[in-house]
Amino acid sequence: MEILHLTKSDFDSAISAGTVLVDFWASWCMPCKMLAPVIEEIAEELGGSIKTAKVDVDAEGELALEYSVMSIPTVILFKDGQEFKRFVGVQPKEAYMEVLAPENAEADSEDSGTIGEGNGE
Numbered sequence: 854m855e856i857l858h859l860t861k862s863d864f865d866s867a868i869s870a871g872t873v874l875v876d877f878w879a880s881w882c883m884p885c886k887m888l889a890p891v892i893e894e895i896a897e898e899l900g901g902s903i904k905t906a907k908v909d910v911d912a913e914g915e916l917a918l919e920y921s922v923m924s925i926p927t928v929i930l931f932k933d934g935q936e937f938k939r940f941v942g943v944q945p946k947e948a949y950m951e952v953l954a955p956e957n958a959e960a961d962s963e964d965s966g967t968i969g970e971g972n973g974e
Contacts, residue, residue: 854900868931872903879920
């Protein structure tokens with residue numbers, strides 16, 4: 854499945870319906886480059902059930918600021934326009950897949966949280 858490259862002008866409409874994985878990244882960021890193949894695999898494997906997108910924080914700094922992206926890579930999962938999970942830093946594919954599994958895709962916003970930086974993981 855195609856990975857969308859979002860800008861300020863199409864971001865809100867892209868995340869408004871369904872489950873959307875958004876990777877906030879930059880071309881100079883080595884950890885972002887390490888994560889790229891994982892994001893591509895997820896897009897390929899789950900493309901029928903979720904949308905996968907990328908936001909270049911250098912080109913779209915306003916979006917990064919709006920979503921409080923302070924470190925990259927940051928991957929935010931949205932469900933019908935609402936953030937329900939955030940991953941900061943490089944995570945293994947399994948960390949994303951566990952949350953995106955069909956039985957977990959209907960996750961409650963009560964279960965939201967951040968994985969990675971700042972919480973001891």
